[in-house]
Amino acid sequence: MKNSYNELDEVDLRILALLQDEGRLSNARLAERLKLSETPVWRRLRRLEDEGYIKAYQAVIDRKKLGIGLVAFVRVTFANHAGEQPHQFEEAIQRIPEILSCHNVTGESDYLLQVVARDIESYGDFVSTVLRRLPGVAEIHSSLSMREIKSSNRLPMPGRQN
Template identity: 80%
Template sequence: MKISEVSLDATDLHILRLLQEEGRLSNARLADRLKLSETPVWRRLRRLEEEGFITGYQALINRKKLGIGLVAFVRIVFANHGNEQPSQFEQAIMSIPEILSCHNVAGEADYFLQVVARDLEAYGEFVSNVLRRLPGVAEIQSSLSMREIKSSNRLPLPLA
């Protein structure tokens, strides 16, 4: 999707960049950084939220400080794709907090998951007690992260 197709101008993109860097910016500080008054910045921010460019705000939490030491990338294969199992699987995934992301993919796998756990033992229990019991799952293959090099949710926003 091209930026011109979604009606974002340079100020909108600047707002998105600033909020990706520091989501706790107040409207006043955001206006100051943009060199605009607060009312137009508030209107733009409201429009970006209403149009779905901004879908929410959250704190970034250090998982290791919470004792979550393991990240796994999990390849899921289904035996049968023609029934309700894929949609039941997707619905079930939504309520499992250990699954940070789930992608339906093309290729040999059907889904890739990013899963976190306290340690290897906890991950093994999660696979046995949760993943193996999900609808449609025929095969599970895990790749464990040895070391995290980069982790980000920041999108590469163009300079307008």
């Protein structure tokens, strides 16, 4: 079983790149773009899924059209790192849809969150009723996005020029 991108060949990387750009490509269209027959492309695609290179397929939705106008980057600091609180915090984060990402980071804070909300008022409510009540949270520092310059989930493919 392959578990390192170093073991992926150029065709595998091209499949991943094409699907990042257009996740709804049919196997036939994918094979056409790769200039290969459908069966080998289907096998490669299944292998990339089975080995976890492709975790899921999803649509990219315009958050503003859903009325989600605010993005906040939130630094969370713990007073005490011992015991179960960090683990409980991380489990709780998984169940909160407003938190798009959570990273355990180095530096002055322990975690960096990306949070979305309808507006500043709803974000304030979220901080008061959700974030401050999470296990272990001692300090919260928010930076609100004034303007989004780039937002992407697309990863650079190893060995490919951008």
